[in-house]
Every structure is written in C-alpha cells, then in structure tokens.
Amino acid sequence: MTERTGCMVAIDGPAGAGKSTIARTVADRCGYTYIDTGAMYRAVALHVMRTGLDVEADADAIGELAGRLRFEFRAVGDEQHLFVDGEDVERAIRTPEVGNLSSPVSAIPEVREHLVAAQRTMAERVPVVMEGRDIGTVVFPDALLKVFLTASAEERARRRYEQRIAQGEDADYERILADQRERDRRDSTRAVAPLRKADDAVEIDTDPLSIEQVADRVLELLDDRALARLEGRDGPAV
Numbered sequence: 001m002t003e004r005t006g007c008m009v010a011i012d013g014p015a016g017a018g019k020s021t022i023a024r025t026v027a028d029r030c031g032y033t034y035i036d037t038g039a040m041y042r043a044v045a046l047h048v049m050r051t052g053l054d055v056e057a058d059a060d061a062i063g064e065l066a067g068r069l070r071f072e073f074r075a076v077g078d079e080q081h082l083f084v085d086g087e088d089v090e091r092a093i094r095t096p097e098v099g100n101l102s103s104p105v106s107a108i109p110e111v112r113e114h115l116v117a118a119q120r121t122m123a124e125r126v127p128v129v130m131e132g133r134d135i136g137t138v139v140f141p142d143a144l145l146k147v148f149l150t151a152s153a154e155e156r157a158r159r160r161y162e163q164r165i166a167q168g169e170d171a172d173y174e175r176i177l178a179d180q181r182e183r184d185r186r187d188s189t190r191a192v193a194p195l196r197k198a199d200d201a202v203e204i205d206t207d208p209l210s211i212e213q214v215a216d217r218v219l220e221l222l223d224d225r226a227l228a229r230l231e232g233r234d235g236p237a238v
C-alpha cells in the first residue's frame with residue numbers, strides 16, 4: 001500500500017469566508033492534518049510586535065526573523081495550536097492588532113518564501129488540508145482538490161463578530177467590517193502571491209449554505225477528484 005502524503009485539499013479565500021471551520025471539518029472527517037497558514041503569518045506579526053520592528057522600515061530584518069522561527073502545529077485537547085519555538089502562541093495571535101499587522105507582514109516577499117517552504121515541509125510526511133490565500137496558486141499548485149470559498153463582506157463580518165462575542169470578547173461590527181475590507185484590499189492587491197482563485201479551483205459561495213453543507217460539498221468533490229486521479233483522468237499523482 002502506498003502511503004498518502006501531500007496536499008489533498010487546498011482551501012483559499014478572503015478573511016471570514018469560513019475557511020478554518022471547513023478545513024478543520026474536512027481534515028477531521030478524512031483523518032488528514034489541518035494546517036492554518038494564516039496562523040503562521042500572524043505569528044510572524046506577533047514577533048514583529050514583540051521585537052519592536054517597523055513593518056515599513058525593517059522589511060529585511062522581518063524576513064530574517066521569519067526564517068529563524070520554528071513552526072509546529074500540535075494538538076491541545078481537541079484543538080490544534082500553533083507553537084513557535086516551543087511556545088503556544090494560539091491565543092496571542094488572535095487579537096485584532098496582530099490580525100491587522102499580519103496583512104502588511106505577509107506582503108514581504110522573504111517572509112512568504114520562508115513560510116511557503118515550511119508549509120511544503122509540513123506536507124511531506126502526512127496528507128494535509130491546508131487553508132490560506134495562496135495555497136492553490138503558489139504553495140501546492142498540484143493539490144488534489146482546490147476550493148475557493150467566498151461570502152459577502154457583510155456576512156463575513158457578521159460571522160467574525162459572532163465568533164468574538166461567543167468567545168466573550170468585545171466586538172464592534174462596523175470596525176470588523178472596515179478592518180476586513182482593508183485586509184482584503186491589501187491581500188488581493190499585493191505584488192507577491194495576491195489572493196486569487198486558481199484557474200482550476202472550485203468556487204463555493206458559502207452565503208446561503210451551512211457549514212455542514214459546505215463540508216459535504218467539499219468531501220463530494222474530493223471523492224470525485226480522488227477517483228479521477230485513480231483512473232488517470234486527472235493531472236499528476238500526489
């Protein structure tokens with residue numbers, strides 16, 4: 001029996017389109033490893049804040065910093081946390097400040113080079129469901145299945161608002177919507193690896209669908225793709 005490794009599902013899309021929930025659900029159901037690449041960009045931003053580097057003036061130093069950090073996803077209870085150099089940063093990277101800073105940090109080419117290399121290494125030994133902005137276009141252009149999730153800006157902001165309230169945090173819907181619009185604008189217009197649907201990705205508008213419905217659709221597509229590849233009706237083998 002050949003062991004499966006590599007990127008089985010690449011999920012891309014703008015902030016708040018439901019990528020994390022869907023990627024986690026699909027990974028759980030298939031027994032694959034879930035990788036949240038946004039967490040890695042957030043972790044670099046956290047370290048930029050801690051070291052007092054300036055995102056405009058110190059791009060080279062931030063690139064070097066990204067190359068020194070060691071990323072590892074580990075199970076903590078039934079959650080998956082990102083550890084950086086052995087520290088569990090899962091909580092610290094979820095603040096709005098880190099989220100906002102992660103967008104300009106992720107536009108630095110050297111940061112992307114280091115993180116993309118780390119992401120490819122993570123899929124060398126295990127099959128992964130990876131989510132982000134450039135997984136289907138840059139990190140794994142040969143992923144078995146590529147999905148591009150979308151949702152209206154208002155719906156995405158509403159979901160994030162409810163998530164924060166459910167976590168007992170303060171939240172302001174208008175601020176979330178404005179921050180999200182700014183990040184979407186930056187993420188889609190940056191020079192390196194902008195947010196873009198891969199030509200062969202399947203686009204799913206999640207506005208009218210429940211999480212279960214989206215996850216079922218992705219699993220259905222994955223079955224079709226796996227069968228097509230097995231029968232040689234598809235691209236190169238993973």
Ligand code: DC
Pocket residue numbers: 015037038039041042099102103104106107131132133134135183187
């Ligand atoms: O998905 P998120 O909000 O946690 O992502 C944080 C930031 O990182 C966001 O501004 C987009 C960026 N990002 C990226 O450029 N490429 C990825 N593969 C994942 C995230």
